[in-house]
Amino acid sequence: MxxxxxxxxxxxxxxxxxxxxxxxxxxxxxxxxxxxxxxxxxxxxxxxxxxxxxxxxxxxxxxxxxxxxxxxxxxxxxxxxxxxxxxxxxxxxxxxxxxxxxxxxxxxxxxxxxxxxxxxxxxxxxxxxxxxxxxxxxxxxxxxxxxxxxxxxxxxxxxxxxxxxxxxxxxxxxxxxxxxxxxxxxxxxxxxxxxxxxxxxxxxxxxxxxxxxxxxxxxxxxxxxxxxxxxxxxxxxxxxxxxxxxxxxxxxCDRVNVMYAGEIVERAETEALFADPQHPYTQGLIASTPQLDEPDRDLQPIQGNVPDLIDIPYACHFAPRCPEAERECFEIEPEFRPVGDSDAPGDGGTHEAACLRRGPDGERL
Structure with a gap:
């Protein structure tokens, strides 16, 4: 053969x-x-x-x-x-x-x-x-x-x-x-x-x-x-x-992509993501993870569950679990926007999140 x-x-x-x-x-x-x-x-x-x-x-x-x-x-x-x-x-x-x-x-x-x-x-x-x-x-x-x-x-x-x-x-x-x-x-x-x-x-x-x-x-x-x-x-x-x-x-990892309900919701250099997480889902993941340097910190689990991936009716898939969600979050599909501090360690200007509540001044809810 x-x-x-x-x-x-x-x-x-x-x-x-x-x-x-x-x-x-x-x-x-x-x-x-x-x-x-x-x-x-x-x-x-x-x-x-x-x-x-x-x-x-x-x-x-x-x-x-x-x-x-x-x-x-x-x-x-x-x-x-x-x-x-x-x-x-x-x-x-x-x-x-x-x-x-x-x-x-x-x-x-x-x-x-x-x-x-x-x-x-x-x-x-x-x-x-x-x-x-x-x-x-x-x-x-x-x-x-x-x-x-x-x-x-x-x-x-x-x-x-x-x-x-x-x-x-x-x-x-x-x-x-x-x-x-x-x-x-x-x-x-x-x-x-x-x-x-x-x-x-x-x-x-x-x-x-x-x-x-x-x-x-x-x-x-x-x-x-x-x-x-x-x-x-x-x-x-x-x-x-x-x-x-x-x-x-x-x-x-050198870079990280955060995935939720079939979509990427945040991407960044690893150092930037952990130093300054932007998407509420990423923040929730980190808040619910034990930290060796903070053994007494209370863990804060994300409320609710990952949705059924059949015909999700809301534009932002994380909106029902998001503590910051507004009415527009359920109706307007979020696009990736530059977020975070471009001068922060490890950022390099490549930190992006798909969230209406994040992004440049004047563009976010």
Missing amino acids: ATIDVAAERDDGGDPVLEVENLHTQFPTDRGVVRAVDGVDLTIESGEIVGLVGESGSGKSVLAESVVGIVEEPGEIVEGDVRFDGESLLAMSDARRQAVRGGRISMVFQDPMNSLNPTLTVGEQIAETVRLHQDVGESVSLPAELKRKIVGAAKNGDAWRRAIEMLEAVEIPEPEARAADFPHQFSGGMRQRAMIAMALSCEPDLLVADEPTTALDVTIQAQILEELEGLKDEFDTSILLITHDLAVVAET
Whole structure:
């Protein structure tokens, strides 16, 4: 089976690695259309980690699946575009998109036990990815894959050696021996490391990490995040980090996008966002998060719940939960406006929020 050499197609031009423009992803149901992603714009520059944060049910994972091109039926992208190195992923042929996905764009899922194949060794699963997306001279035909599954992979092959190198890169002890183990023989943290090793095995330009530290204890979380930062530098990979954990964002990301009910409501440099949050939803998220330097501070949870994403009847999706909402907030759709102090540390003039109550004097309610 012929393979497409995507490594040779890398472009170091001036375009962002990823551009998401006015993206709408919907799921038809018996009750109506679920607008899981509702007009999202997002960019990722080369070599940066961009955070996507919000409550469960805000549409973060669907946005990630839309970027990678794995939205499950009956969901579909109905409007907008996703451009990778300036080229529309949505306009690509299926064969080319499959070559790009896994080769130049990889994804780490939040549940490594269900993402790894329990019938194959961890090393073979990484090696399979290498064979599929890199020219290592090893067949990926169905008979060859079945033979490897029955007999085992050749331990002197380039793909297998690459698998061991990647397990070593994510600091799994005794990588040569552990490559022959099955997923159930790995701890939760080691399975997540194996998923990261698989995702980075082809040195992708973009890694989409969907809640990569979920269900891990705080010590392992810190190790995984530290490794992601180190691997970003080692492999020159940009990262979209999806999480509901503000502490993870503050520690890891260069820029942050705050998502609520299918929409991005605020975006800024990380330092500026935490120093001067502007959108009432962002303020609510931070106020409801424990702070190590203020252990006696009372937490202030956001009242209410994320709305049903079927036919939201109000223009600002956060209006019913917002302590500052006026009548106009329910009727006028907010657009992004420059907010905050452009002279504040980390701002750089790129701090924006979609809120009628924020923005330049004379424009806000």
